[in-house]
Amino acid sequence: MSLNDAIIKALDVIKEPATYMQVYKKICEHNDYDFKDGKTPASTVSASLGNFIRNRDSRVKRIPLKGNNFTYYLSKYEGEISMEALQVVQNNEPAVSVPLQATGGFDERSLHRLLSSFLHSVNIRSRTIFHEQSNAKDSNQKWIHPDMIGIRFVNLHTATSQAFLNAINRLATFELMSYEIKKEIKTDYELKKCFFQAVSNSSWANYGYLVTFELSDVLMDEVKRLNQAFGIGIIRLSGNPFESEIIFPARYRELDFVTIDKLCKINHDFEKFIDHTEKYITADSRYTSALASELTKFCDEFFMTETEAVEYCRGKNIPVILE
Known part of the structure; x- marks a missing residue:
């Protein structure tokens, strides 16, 4: 350890x-x-x-x-x-670190487990959506699928307040997120293309995010402008997933149920995720614990420790920073 x-x-x-x-x-x-x-x-x-x-x-x-x-x-x-x-101090002092050199390239989908680990650490359950398993193959569907989806439940301190919130508005008890994942974004053209893919793929969700492992610093002004204009958040993913960073937060939107319905029709993973969510938020309090366990099992695996994450990155040739 x-x-x-x-x-x-x-x-x-x-x-x-x-x-x-x-x-x-x-x-x-x-x-x-x-x-x-x-x-x-x-x-x-x-x-x-x-x-x-x-x-x-x-x-x-x-x-x-x-x-x-x-x-x-x-x-x-x-x-x-x-x-x-809870008066938490934010310390931006840069860390002195030594890079662990990768031995080769890595696959974009290998980043999903890093993202799921980061999301789990901030109480978001997530699931990869496999585009290739959809029953809609035409090019018009190209930018409708997110790479990953996530859900965060509102956890109040008492069963009474939670039941009261449920009775008033079940939509207020959870938030749905969409994630578009890229290995790197180094040029203005790549940024525009990836950003508007994230805009398209997240139209159904409360929050949409563009996630990238490498993001050129010279693009930060344009990233900020696009974030303010369209509300898509930006996450910089790290080889140590717990050090990943939300550079710009996403802006809240109402759910688009027409698009949710469309995604449920064409992709089984998405439909199953929504099904688990519906069962959890509508269940009697006696059954929520078991349903939460079912949802967690359905979601992507995640790392419990950074030691596991480092070993994974070494195996996948993903660069990671070690202290």
Whole structure:
């Protein structure tokens, strides 16, 4: 187990904001990492926690304390922490890192598991939509399929408030996302083509995203303009999926049920995803846990640790940055 994985495990056990010393003690308690001959292992944990924030790792957030100290917690437990405590500091200090060189090219679809891991870390379930399995093969359908779809459920703190929201408006209990994935975008022409493909493929969803592994910095002004004009969000995917970044957020839109119906007719994966979603949001509270498990099993696999992600990237020749 890497130190980062040991830190994530410790925070998962603690479940609430913890200091670096509490995290260090929990790691030692479970013997999850061998600090070997390090003279200041607790300081090593503190530095690693800081790297999670500097690298914008989606799994970890922090709360400032007096004296330039912090407590850290897992993003998935944010809903259980008081609103007064959630004054998270954003630190944009760049990380000093060493690239792990790839041995060759990689397939675009191999990025899907990285994206699903990033999305899972921010509580979004996702599923790849295989274009080749659709029963509509004509060119007019080329830009109707998203590469991946996702759903985020609104999780309130009490069963009563959740039931009340369901009674008022079931559409307010979830959000549907569409993702168009590209290996790289290096020219203005590529950006325009990919962006408007994302616009077309996401017309049915609440939020549409263009996801790319490599994005030329010289295009950022045009990316910003297109985002503001059309509302498509931009995600820069990382070899360590938990350090992926939403560069520009997507703008909310109402669902297009005509297009949803069309996609259900031509693609079984899409129809099954919508079917799982409908069963979950309309089910009695006694059955939601089992239905949530069914949906998770149907969705794409994801990495639980960055060690798994690094091994996957090595096998797929995907460049990854290591500390």
